[in-house]
Amino acid sequence: MSRVYDMVGVGIGPFNLSLAALADPVDDLSVAFLDAKPEFSWHHGLLIDGTTLQVPFLADLVTLIDPTSRWSFLSYLREHDRLFPFYFAENFHISRREYDHYCRWVADSLPSCRFGRQVTAVRWDAEGEVFHVDAEDVHTAQRETLTARNVVLGVGTEPTVPQPVRGLLGKEVFHASEYLDRQESLRGAEDVTVIGSGQSGAEVALDLLRAQESAGWRVRWLTRSPAFAPMEYSKLGLEHFTPDYTRYFRTLPQETRDRVVPAQWQLYKASSATTLAAIHEVLYERSIGRDELDVELMPNVAVTGAQQVDGGVELACRHTEQERDFAVRTDRVVLATGYSPNRPQCLEPLSGVIDWDAHGRYQVDDDYRVVLDPAVSGDVYVQNAEMHSHGVGAPDLGLGAHRAAVILNAVSGRQTYSLPQRGAFTTFGVV
Template identity: 75%
Template structure:
């Protein structure tokens, strides 16, 4: 049995970054397993006209190795799109093209295997390796792989608030499956979008622009105090640099938790461009004194919900006025975000993982999870360490940097030299 230096569980953008940057390293053997049949990045939200919120330079490799054969520019050259991209002058590429680009990389990399469901990860003390059990989703054939290091890149999962669970799937669904349900939405007489992050804004804008039933009512509710844009100033973006990550790491955990609680505007809100586009559509709808027939209300928390005779009935609380009211709607789109999950395949390692007081991974500077001293192998995480590394954890712009740090740790050398400074801001004292 081959023993891999590094085995990745999940092939999303972050483990894809690790696979691509590891590809030219002759002293590192890697394997990446993904349950899906092919690379797929938020397929339910690949809405026409939507773009990444980061520049195309935030691809899986460029910010670590601009000469990589797996860069976005290399993809454009391979698909004869360099000149069209050059003339388009788009710093922020479409989500659809980013998904196609990542799929191209994943199909070209021999280390990426799809249709493989990882069912369990064990520590083999005798062999000093992790034993990773996987099942082929098509044939049910099981196979075990050995690896000195394992990297979790399983991503996040949609969050459905407790009051909204158990409602009919065809009438109440998360925005992650928006395109799968778009047809039923266009036929509904009353639609409510809940949540004012980027996904909520994009869904609301698409519904505004799409053909709809005569007299359709469209509603946008959020707990936030305003439909305000995400912080996107040049200095504000320096929170998504290795410099800020190093600073955040220097803080005690209780301070980190407190800081994160106040940084929602850095990563949870919607873009100013999307909000401006919504306003433009509403302005055009109002020409000639017409009623746009749209309700947009902040400061609203949904406290209860149930299926009535002909609609979903929502009990809502206006937080600033401290008043309750009821909303009846035929369709409810939940743009209520995502959360990191602990995969069940890690259950055999539960007793050897060193959890913090809140049941989270304890993660070191190099993204390695703290394990019992008897375990000599390395368990690393990608996008499950916001509580230890800050708001940049889910940001695509730091993906190549994190992958570089992990590869340097695994190889014991500077496989990818890290920049000493990337921000003008001095976040704290040395």
């Protein structure tokens, strides 16, 4: 009889990697995690020099649940003989490159993480009361099937491409997630347009501005948001990224949740004040002795259409406050338009037993368990696909270890990890 795992994870991003790290010392729990990529990679196209995480280094894979874990960021520093340099650097927010390297170290060290395995299907076996996870080796095409009592989906999100430009993806138009990989296609461009004012948009705009004098391009930054606004980063504002707020959000009717999340855009869709200040500093210094700059920053702009013209792109735009239409001719378009959850193709065999909500989303309980047909005795959990049910903290690295611990406790049927009872001073609702 084939081995039956307690838990098989599909996808190895930071969140399932956190789950794997916290599961590692639990001797009586058998786990495996599969990913099609040849090795761990986190936003490779956005590891721009000088960019940092928007959360403190304590928001690593394990520390906020188990600071004694061998897989903490401080353990990584010790392993790489970097503790003293880090101590003297006094960096509370580490670089994206170092976070990626830290995660690679954990992923390469955990035997439960298997890369180069494309999961093709997740099937429920009613007779055996287990899930079968079919996978294929991306190099040899050899197939294997893992059997599990529980499955955790950590497939992450996919780049969001606005409808008007979907047919133009290629050399001239690409998502910011590919920014560093597309550097060659930027060569020779005289006009580059960035669309979107989240953190990725700000980082790309800053990088383009810093290279502007040597590259010779005009830089344009457009957003439909009302302003190039900073991320909410006040101490009490950050308490929206605590288990306390998640518990409160869970008490709200779904209709209210769907109304609240978009209104909280500055909690998760804006840019850091530091990056915006760096952009302003570049513009200020460059404006000395000049009447004009080859730079345009414009909020309240919606892109309503696009077409390829003479090796470039023409964007049909509308200023949403003035209600005026205008056109933009540019050579390259970088789409910093965010990410959204996707329904993985491998889940198709289970689609009939998943209790989807009216919008085609997972219905998720307090333990991040997907609501399934009662006839299915196994459980499917999701990570970073539940903003609609758990609030703005779903994609935040700071809550990753907590969510992983909740899932581990549910899978093991006991308190494998103790969870904090209070993490905020704010009282979010009436008791």
